[in-house]
Amino acid sequence: MQDLLPQQNDQTGIDEAIVSAILSARIRPGTRLGESEVASLFGVSRTRVREAMMRLEQRGIVKVSPRRGWFVVEPSAEEAMMVYAARRVIEAGLLRSMEALTEGGRDTLHAHLAEEKLAIAAGDRQRLTCLMGDFHIRIAELSGNTILVEILRDLTARTILISLIYQSDFHAMQSHLGHCRIAAAMEEGDFLKAAELSVEHLDEVETGLDLTRRPDPLADLRHSLSLPPQNAAASSNAPGNAKP
Amino acid sequence: MQDLLPQQNDQTGIDEAIVSAILSARIRPGTRLGESEVASLFGVSRTRVREAMMRLEQRGIVKVSPRRGWFVVEPSAEEAMMVYAARRVIEAGLLRSMEALTEGGRDTLHAHLAEEKLAIAAGDRQRLTCLMGDFHIRIAELSGNTILVEILRDLTARTILISLIYQSDFHAMQSHLGHCRIAAAMEEGDFLKAAELSVEHLDEVETGLDLTRRPDPLADLRHSLSLPPQNAAASSNAPGNAKP
DNA sequence: CTTTCCAATCTTGTATGCAAGACTTGTTGC
């Protein structure tokens, strides 16, 4: 737990520390965030933690289980589809509404794609997760509409949680290529094409999910014990423990 | 103040009571919502009011001025344009993503438009304000995507606040016709056309705003004293108070 | 050995208390 919420200084806010931890996949869906725990980590009282949690709940990032605690959301398959649908609607709508790409905008996109390439080469998966989500936020920022930026940031956070539950393997290269194609279309000034590519890209990612998979409440424990992932342990008995 | 926040029973939540008051324009932008005041109105302690305010702040509906109080937001001209831009993006994107209108959906739209007609005939402006915003929410609901519904509901609340600041007169009939056209296109199954009409409709409404108008902090006091609206009072002296 | 029940513990839900900043208003000095 101590690693998941770095001793970010108080000024940035508890909210952003948690969101940032999610955006870089340092914190898993279903993680319990006890008020007292977080409070002591940040050196404040429960009051402020609670306020932060209220805000995060409004943003669809944590949920409270009455008198049990706060948990990072574990989107259901249905919710996952809604998140992707919402992103398709908003991102495609956004691109279609754009009319020109400034020189600064072009540079921003190039710089971002270069970073993605770098992270892929380095195999830095945590950084990559963060960057893959950020790409879409960068595009929203180009529009200058901070309302949409904030909406998409929260949806991106949820997307990352979704991928942590339902995504078996991370096709980083595929996503990167998708991003490159979108950026290229934008540079050509063909925003309609960029919008269509964006929808395709999101479809691709969504199709890559295994939405039949149930979130595994024992995931972290399983991992701590170095047990095989998912189901093998449950269906087959351990050796030497044979029983008719 | 007592009239603005009806003694809605506790179960529905303080948040929704306030949002509902805004959606039907029973509460004006810039209204102060003191923690103690609201707390006593709802018969709870400041703690719960504060939590509600935190959530509403996250939704862009209230803002806190440090150690001064909570206020219903008064969107600036810039923010107003962003809200409309965001709505264009999302609503158009949503319509474009739709593929069919169910029979139930058709009925919902018809029923809503009938209500609009009724309110226009009755001249019930408060109800009309509510309905005009609701139309767009109904459409989102047809998509079944609750995420987008919630986003649009908050944007609609902000839109109403914007119109209370910058809109001089309420072209209810014009808006209603816009809604009818959109619904008609949807019934024809021509969602692309519906999307375009939606953008036009929002443009129309936005164009009808006078974004140069500054929010008047004395509006409610002025109204209480039955003084002429806006500026006349400030530039001309009261009769009998002539002074060289 | 298994099941049931109860007490201890831990968690959030809510209220309250105190501190500190912002505004108001009356007062003082000019």
Next chain:
DNA sequence: GCAACAAGTCTTGCATACAAGATTGGAAAG
């Protein structure tokens, strides 16, 4: 008469205290 100032009042910010539900662990009964 007017400006500067200062005390008082009102507000949120934050911490803490206590109540109540949820969970867990163990003891007791079958």
